[in-house]
Amino acid sequence: MLVIFVAGLVLLTGCKPAPEISKYTAPHEADENDPPPDVPEDPASGERILGLIVPGHLESGKPQWWFFKMRGRPQALGRRVKPLEEFASTLKMPADEGMPTYNLPAGWVHTRSSNQFALVSIRTGHRYTPLPMDVSKAGGELAENVNRWRDQVGLKRLSVDEIPGSVREITIGDGTKAYWVDITGPGGSKPPFAKP
Amino acid sequence: MAQANGNHDYVGASPPSTSVRTGPSVVYRILQALASLRFTVLLFVLTLVIVFFGTLAQKRDSLNTVLDEYFYCWLGWVDLNLISDFTQVFLKGVRLYGTDDDPGRLRIPFPGGFTIGWAMAINLVAAHIVRFKLTWKRAGIWILHAGVIVLLGGEFIRANFAIEDQMRLSEGQSSNYLFSLDKSELVFLRPAGSGSDEIVSVPGQMIENAVGGPPITRPDLPFDVEVLQYMKNTSDPARPISGPVPVKFGEKNPATAGLGLAVRLNAEKEISSIKGDRKINLPGCYVTLRDKTSGKAVGTYLFGTEIDELQPIGADGEWRAAFRLKRTYLPYSIQAIKVERINWPNTDRPKEFRSSVRVENPTTQESREVLIEMNRPLRYEGRTYYQSQMDTGGPANVTGFQVVQNPGSHIPYVACSLITFGMAFHFLIKLIDFLNRRARR
Numbered sequence: 001m002l003v004i005f006v007a008g009l010v011l012l013t014g015c016k017p018a019p020e021i022s023k024y025t026a027p028h029e030a031d032e033n034d035p036p037p038d039v040p041e042d043p044a045s046g047e048r049i050l051g052l053i054v055p056g057h058l059e060s061g062k063p064q065w066w067f068f069k070m071r072g073r074p075q076a077l078g079r080r081v082k083p084l085e086e087f088a089s090t091l092k093m094p095a096d097e098g099m100p101t102y103n104l105p106a107g108w109v110h111t112r113s114s115n116q117f118a119l120v121s122i123r124t125g126h127r128y129t130p131l132p133m134d135v136s137k138a139g140g141e142l143a144e145n146v147n148r149w150r151d152q153v154g155l156k157r158l159s160v161d162e163i164p165g166s167v168r169e170i171t172i173g174d175g176t177k178a179y180w181v182d183i184t185g186p187g188g189s190k191p192p193f194a195k196p
Numbered sequence: 197m198a199q200a201n202g203n204h205d206y207v208g209a210s211p212p213s214t215s216v217r218t219g220p221s222v223v224y225r226i227l228q229a230l231a232s233l234r235f236t237v238l239l240f241v242l243t244l245v246i247v248f249f250g251t252l253a254q255k256r257d258s259l260n261t262v263l264d265e266y267f268y269c270w271l272g273w274v275d276l277n278l279i280s281d282f283t284q285v286f287l288k289g290v291r292l293y294g295t296d297d298d299p300g301r302l303r304i305p306f307p308g309g310f311t312i313g314w315a316m317a318i319n320l321v322a323a324h325i326v327r328f329k330l331t332w333k334r335a336g337i338w339i340l341h342a343g344v345i346v347l348l349g350g351e352f353i354r355a356n357f358a359i360e361d362q363m364r365l366s367e368g369q370s371s372n373y374l375f376s377l378d379k380s381e382l383v384f385l386r387p388a389g390s391g392s393d394e395i396v397s398v399p400g401q402m403i404e405n406a407v408g409g410p411p412i413t414r415p416d417l418p419f420d421v422e423v424l425q426y427m428k429n430t431s432d433p434a435r436p437i438s439g440p441v442p443v444k445f446g447e448k449n450p451a452t453a454g455l456g457l458a459v460r461l462n463a464e465k466e467i468s469s470i471k472g473d474r475k476i477n478l479p480g481c482y483v484t485l486r487d488k489t490s491g492k493a494v495g496t497y498l499f500g501t502e503i504d505e506l507q508p509i510g511a512d513g514e515w516r517a518a519f520r521l522k523r524t525y526l527p528y529s530i531q532a533i534k535v536e537r538i539n540w541p542n543t544d545r546p547k548e549f550r551s552s553v554r555v556e557n558p559t560t561q562e563s564r565e566v567l568i569e570m571n572r573p574l575r576y577e578g579r580t581y582y583q584s585q586m587d588t589g590g591p592a593n594v595t596g597f598q599v600v601q602n603p604g605s606h607i608p609y610v611a612c613s614l615i616t617f618g619m620a621f622h623f624l625i626k627l628i629d630f631l632n633r634r635a636r637r
Contacts, residue, residue, distance in 0.1 A: 029385065039458050129442060
């Protein structure tokens with residue numbers, strides 16, 4: 001009995017194998033298809049707004065503008081220029097008060113609205129460094145809206161005559177003429193009462 | 197009556213035997229020492245001590261850490277300062293040393309659970325060889341003690357060979373792998389053709405042990421793995437959602453490639469088994485991969501189980517890598533067809549959790565639907581799938597199975613049956629003995 005017991009003890013002692021590197025094959029795992037994440041940029045590099053301003057349906061004879069806006073650091077937005085061009089080429093505006101239709105570039109996904117004005121938000125970056133493109137709608141003149149964006153990146157306002165030179169006219173998917181805005185400034189719009 | 201005369205000097209009718217009476221053999225004397233009742237008492241005291249400290253240790257450490265450091269080991273390291281945690285609760289906040297946040301350690305070597313368990317088994321067997329006689333009257337005790345030894349052996353087998361994994365599926369989803377809650381792995385993958393990946397898996401424990409040491413090298417990998425930092429846990433139990441944090445500009449960052457350039461993981465305290473709110477430790481690490489031929493660094497990457505994403509390695513991206521909870525791939529798949537939580541009428545209290553799953557096994561051409569319920573597990577190919585989790589609050593119902601593979605799963609039943617039978621048998625013999633004596637009076 002003792003012999004069996006000791007044999008059992010010897011057999012079982014140290015049976016737990018030490019962790020070892022193993023190699024095997026398994027079904028292929030697809031990538032997440034997320035764009036690469038944005039690396040942190042020097043705040044001194046400023047702030048950039050990249051977006052589209054597209055005229056929508058008319059209200060009281062004036063167009064309602066659709067805005068497709070991304071705001072962030074210059075290099076991060078630089079990587080989104082081509083996807084935005086791709087997005088614009090598929091963009092179709094509604095005839096009435098409906099929503100525009102479009103195809104999302106690879107890696108872009110709809111997400112929760114990032115602010116109260118956004119009708120839709122689209123995540124344009126990696127999920128760990130999401131940079132939303134907000135889709136919103138407002139009235140007013142083109143110059144007012146461009147200057148509002150210029151305020152936000154800390155650029156001086158332009159006159160109505162100067163505005164066409166500061167934006168690029170493009171044609172979107174349904175043939176509508178739209179405005180491509182790409183502006184970089186020192187950053188951070190300040191409330192009017194803030195110290196200079 | 198003793199006789200003596202002048203012809204001989206012995207007492208009695210015949211001379212005494214000339215052979216020298218020898219003492220017990222060395223083996224027998226060793227067995228006598230091992231069978232000592234004092235030794236038994238000492239072992240019970242040691243058991244009490246290690247169970248006491250092992251229980252207290254669960255306040256700060258995870259269950260698996262406690263099992264490894266106190267019970268599933270030959271030499272344990274008991275932290276005497278855990279008494280402070282005890283006095284803090286039962287003596288109105290009195291601590292002998294340290295604070296609740298920074299308790300300090302006073303570790304001493306102590307016989308681990310394996311040592312005490314085996315010593316008990318040896319003590320019991322030795323006692324039967326030396327002291328107990330194999331008679332019908334003692335048969336119950338023999339059976340009972342055999343049951344105790346089987347129970348100890350069963351626990352030893354469980355500690356060494358049992359594997360507990362998890363499977364999590366949302367409704368409609370199919371999976372062909374299990375994942376561990378307490379083991380991790382750094383995996384390197386590259387396409388192997390015909391829809392499969394070649395995977396080289398480095399155990400998380402090996403990564404942890406390699407911090408600051410020589411690089412991990414493997415002929416199958418074109419690079420060596422140098423571990424700069426290992427974080428046992430990166431999940432904060434106080435926060436409902438934790439995860440990668442964006443790196444700020446100018447912040448010191450060991451990563452030079454991959455996701456680590458953009459995000460970092462915070463090293464957090466190990467999640468305690470009683471305070472962890474059912475969370476688990478999610479480890480992470482910074483590793484530098486060095487090209488084997490040139491010795492040049494391919495990059496320093498951040499990997500972590502919270503970053504459940506394959507990162508391309510190097511410029512060509514042939515290899516991808518991720519640090520994740522250790523996976524075990526199955527030769528079959530399980531698909532969740534319907535995941536149900538049934539409440540008691542007019543309440544939110546769950547009455548039942550159940551999952552209808554489909555088992556698809558291409559090897560056996562099997563495709564069948566099975567219902568897994570709380571006390572009705574699926575037993576398939578040596579594994580038992582228990583319904584253990586259910587999340588019905590999200591967009592899709594999610595079910596979780598605890599998957600157990602234990603070669604000694606039936607041993608406790610055998611042991612308890614033996615113990616019960618032994619006790620009943622012993623009681624019966626004593627009863628018959630008592631009735632016989634009373635009848636004789």
